[in-house]
Amino acid sequence: MQKTIFITGSGSGFGYDTAVALARRGHKVIATTHTTDSANELNSFAKKNNLNIESFKLDVTVPEDRQKILKHDIDVLLNNAGTGQSGSLAEIPLDKIRHDFEVNVFGSIALAQLALQKMMPRDSGTVIFVSSLAGRVPMPFLSSYSMTKFALSGGIDAMRREIKKITKNVHVALIEPGAYHTGFNQKNIAKKYTWMDEKSYFWKIKDDLKIEEEKYFKMMELKSTKSMVTQIVKACEASRPKLRYTAPWWQAVGVQVMRIFGK
Numbered sequence: 001m002q003k004t005i006f007i008t009g010s011g012s013g014f015g016y017d018t019a020v021a022l023a024r025r026g027h028k029v030i031a032t033t034h035t036t037d038s039a040n041e042l043n044s045f046a047k048k049n050n051l052n053i054e055s056f057k058l059d060v061t062v063p064e065d066r067q068k069i070l071k072h073d074i075d076v077l078l079n080n081a082g083t084g085q086s087g088s089l090a091e092i093p094l095d096k097i098r099h100d101f102e103v104n105v106f107g108s109i110a111l112a113q114l115a116l117q118k119m120m121p122r123d124s125g126t127v128i129f130v131s132s133l134a135g136r137v138p139m140p141f142l143s144s145y146s147m148t149k150f151a152l153s154g155g156i157d158a159m160r161r162e163i164k165k166i167t168k169n170v171h172v173a174l175i176e177p178g179a180y181h182t183g184f185n186q187k188n189i190a191k192k193y194t195w196m197d198e199k200s201y202f203w204k205i206k207d208d209l210k211i212e213e214e215k216y217f218k219m220m221e222l223k224s225t226k227s228m229v230t231q232i233v234k235a236c237e238a239s240r241p242k243l244r245y246t247a248p249w250w251q252a253v254g255v256q257v258m259r260i261f262g263k
Ligand SMILES: NC(=O)c1ccc[n+]([C@@H]2O[C@H](COP(=O)([O-])OP(=O)(O)OC[C@H]3O[C@@H](n4cnc5c(N)ncnc54)[C@H](OP(=O)(O)O)[C@@H]3O)[C@@H](O)[C@H]2O)c1
Pocket: 008, 009, 010, 011, 012, 013, 014, 015, 033, 034, 035, 038, 058, 059, 060, 061, 080, 081, 082, 083, 103, 130, 131, 132, 133, 134, 176, 177, 178, 179, 180, 181, 182, 183, 184, 185
């Protein structure tokens, strides 16, 4: 069945790849982006490739931008837009943590509430949140980012159970990706070096830390987003989506084992 699927953060990475995959499967995709330039690029790609994708700028932190969702009758909202600060909670400026929460948590919940204004009276629809395996086991020096994803993975589980009390036809689900090479992790780990200086508690270890983090992501990241996009497409198309969709399976199992052993 063809669905209308509304995505945030579609200018790159999972958002872009999922928008294209869903359109190729015959869905109508409203693929919103952080900037107008990204929307223009996506619109010309869609036109050239005859894909049913409409793109425009929607910054999830801007209330007037979020209102744009009300102009569309959508079956699925995929809250994918995300950002991440790095650095230790021992010293990271609080405004950076607040920004992570504004984008990853408050922006996506506010958009979900708008989408639900139509889904609840109609008694159909699905709202999906892209969290992370870093929202199940925290990552040091990505603690601000991890906190936002813990907030999502915990909160959305509860929201799903709240909605289930009154309807079986409006669904809430989580996507929890492991590490994928979209450029997102590299962008995030580099951010702390823009504000850390000689006064940082971690100044002495910063070079080792950089090498360690780059090595970690090089080892863990999957080059292709295909395994994750397949799961996201499944969640969007499901008539009764599961709570969690994760990939790659071996990172999801690893995280589960770490949680059993008290991580
Ligand atoms: N890659 C991974 O290893 C990984 C793992 C777990 C979870 N995730 C999650 O997957 C989602 C997508 O990430 P990705 O890996 O595909 O990285 P990505 O390519 O950087 O995608 C994130 C997208 O969100 C957009 N964005 C940032 N702030 C925004 C805002 N205020 N309003 C609207 N859009 C905004 C970005 O646009 P600009 O680039 O123009 O700012 C970018 O297009 C994120 O929620 C991320 O936390 C990724």
